[in-house]
Amino acid sequence: MTPTVAPFPAARLRRTRQSPALRGLVRENVLCVQDLIWPVFVRDGEDVEEPVNSMPGVVRRSVDKVVEAAQEAAALGIPAICLFPYTDPAKKTPGCEEAWNPDNLSNRATRAIKAAVPDIAVMTDVALDPYNSDGHDGFVVEGEIVNDATVKALVKQALSQADAGADIIGPSDMMDGRIGALRRALEETGHSNVTLLSYAAKYASAFYGPFRDAVGASGALKGDKTTYQMDPANSDEALRLVARDLAEGADMVMIKPGMPYLDICRRVKDTFGAPTFAYQVSGEYAMIAGAAQNGWIDGDRAMMESLLAFKRAGCDGILTYFAPAAARLLQQA
Template identity: 50%
Template sequence: MYPSIRNRRLRNNPAIRDLVRETALSPNDFIVPLFIVEGTGIKEEIGAMPGYFRMSLDVLKGEVKQLWGMGLKAVLLFVKVEDSLKDNSGKEALNPDGLMQRAIKTVKEACPQMLVMTDVALDPYSSYGHDGIVANGKILNDATTAVLGEMSLSHAQAGADLVAPSDMMDGRVGVIRQALDTGGFTDTGIMSYSAKYASSFYGPFRSALDSAPVAEKDIPNDKKTYQMDPGNRLEAIRETTLDIEEGADIVMVKPGLCYLDIVRDLREAFDVPIAVYQVSGEYAMLKAAAAKGWLDEEAVMMEQLLSIKRAGADLIATYFAREAAKLLG
């Protein structure tokens, strides 16, 4: 009899589709990136990221309370550092009263249950816009990792639950783990950007934090000497293996949609939690297309997030977290 198997029986109505759905989203899947600036009463929209804002610490208090009330339980903090505080050593990154350290404390005071993750990299603090210390036209690896270890310890002392090194220096997870353990913060976790690619999708983010590499003689104006080549796949396995061996609790793939094959590779290779960062360029493209009426923003947003989770992600850092949480109820 033809056909004896009819797959469409399980698509007949919303109820049956919901019952047999293999992948589902919830607010528990999302990490909310937040951009922090100095000042009071500031909530300024980022030009290249419509609907997303930089905010001062007083505004941050109300923001995290709202997020928690929506079922969003994790934030990832980034700071826009004043130019006068930038140098080539990362000195301000270690300031116990720096903007990042105060932001961590602000979140914990406003909403103690909120999981606080912090960006660990030197580019917001660098006069060159690089993730590491620059010397003789090169980004130094070992000198940078030493500072990243101190930076992570400073974040833990301020109350961070997890530190998130986004720099892609070799060996930095091990250095950070040792710094945390030696400092008495054995319970502070590490979410490592293990497979972070030298992508062209980061432009709006760098604009938001004024952290783009500076074009100067003999200094690279891109990050290709430390972030991964978009053409490489097996390298992501090597990088992630090393990070896990060095003590990473969560590993991350960045960006998202163009690298879902990498997410699937990591999911099949490892049994640790995997995060994906749906980056600023991905956000900006959808916002722009929706503003033109070319795409249904809500439908495409949810389809993108679902595809990231279906590929194998346990956690998704996304600028759509608030909007998605509203739709998920």
Template identity: 50%
Template sequence: MYPLIRNRRLRSSQAIRNLVRETTLTPSDFLVPLFVTEGKGVKKEIPSMPNYFNLSLDLLEKEVKELWKMGLCSVLLFAKVEENLKDNKGTEALNPDGLMQRAIKTIKNACPQMLVMTDVAMDPYSSYGHDGIISDGEILNDESVEVLTEMSLSHAKAGADFVAPSDMMDGRILSIREALEDEGYTNTGIMAYSAKYASAFYGPFRDALDSAPVDIKNVPKDKKTYQMDYANRLEAIRETEQDIDEGADIVMVKPGLCYLDIVRDLKNEIDVPIAVYQVSGEYAMVKAAAEKGWLDHDAVMMEQLTAIKRAGASIIASYFAKDAVKLLG
């Protein structure tokens, strides 16, 4: 006897598949990372991230207007700091006329409704490429949090809607939240990189900002003393709940595909929006394989992005955002 229930009926055409689809991507799902650099008329491709660029502020203005027309209404800013401005204390990060601060103002002047989130971390400003101040072979936690807090205030004063601490120093969310409240920036949000793993997938990003850790005597040339061990799962829940208790409005898991179990764990445990960062290495792998003809670029891209949302992400930070939205029509 043939089965009465045939699941394939709901797969028999594109129309029915679309009608019963459980997970749907829209332009509103995406947070677009943008890299800014000094100069004028600069659109410099990042070699390890094909078709992604460092943009000077005049071209940043053009880019955000294009994003808005595409329905991409949220950006995440990163600044490529000139080498002569880097030091061990991230001094340039606090410059009210610094590149990041001017980039925020540029976007808000060009497209006032664009949601602007800003990277809060010392590594782009550090002569050592670490996310904190180094002393006697140690990345200092509390002293670094003081700088990160001042950096966040500087971004808020420039007009940022959200600050996004990506450093993984202990206690920085509470410090930032209290400072924002004390200074009257009660509506400035915090997107905490809560479960940020010490991953090998960050290489192209560090190329983009020239922010890779350098060799220092008695200091590891990696970030494993403050970013999470990729073997750990329960720690992610603990870190994330702590950030929420300290005042985070949005929490993030980073990277994406290798950590979708973490996304689902958090979705089951917490009730604040979860962001996932599909990082530079994930982007570069798809681009390289597609260039070789080994993968169908668009099909793999959409499958990965859908998997991230299916796992529980409310927000996807992805270098594929523009490519994906063009396909979504």
């Protein structure tokens, strides 16, 4: 686009900023409740809401409380809720067998939500780190995170989630070839309508720290994830990864983290035109929520500005811990 602007004073660009009515008429991007997916943490127990210290206002919930959260989300118009389990350390093993246990936390929560709030979409996470005694997204063999054996395990995990009623499966592991393997397995087992939202461009980021606290992975992690998550210096590589995942059968793609990678969101949307999501990750949330808690910024304004930035960058939707708070403000608008 080449803008055409008359010379001043014929063009006074402030004219359309003079009132809420005029600003609304020329607004280029709009955030709505339907853009939001709410990530929640699920843990064992009953009637439990346990604060996550590094994420002000965020809690780990027992399954019954997760159902209440899903009911709250539905009442607010939030279309989807995403589950992340806080697994008992005693159930974490090198073989990650709990990942495909039909009665693991994620699957129990999925069934409970679908029974109570059938119209809300349930998204689940496919990666081995919540179940791995090594804290990695894949199997660790002699210090190497191995790819192909991990993919076979991820297929078992995804099928258990689909059997439990998951609507959206989110592979966040960053193993090569997993989207094709998951799509084939879902088709072969009668789960052809299950949607794959691929974490296609997931960076090896410092912004994940509070999330690892929330799912209990921080203490277990040995080393780092730089051999499978992306180098923050790379942009063209993200396009290759997205192209591959779409070609293998991803329905939607995710960029993670969000705000530090808005340029990637814009490039992905412009290049592929596919449904594009961003994850406003735990570190991004904690910075805004923590600064607001200390009175350093206007928390509501910063929250809404940050979410609108994703829409401006081309995103169709956002995973954000702010989802309920943002939805309430949007209902008041």
